[in-house]
Amino acid sequence: MCEANAYIYKNGKEELYLENVDLLIPEGSKIYLRNLFGEQKTFEGHVKEISLLKHKILLEETKE
Structure with a gap:
């Protein structure tokens, strides 16, 4: 499986x-x-990091 x-x-x-x-x-x-x-x-922000080995997506809110 490839989901995270x-x-x-x-x-x-x-x-x-x-x-x-x-x-x-x-x-x-x-x-x-x-x-x-x-x-x-739907998330307002950006992708901080993606780890394919750990099946993990890290998102961060946009700072104003």
Whole structure:
């Protein structure tokens, strides 16, 4: 399986945002995510890091 869990990086900590993500589409300042079960979320920010070996996506909110 190639899906990953998405986490939000906030205040030096990682919080689970969405499990089993199989689709990630960046659209300007937003990121569209969908998981294996059809759950969809849109995150405002950017991708901080992706680890394919750890199956992990790290997102960070856009700072104003």
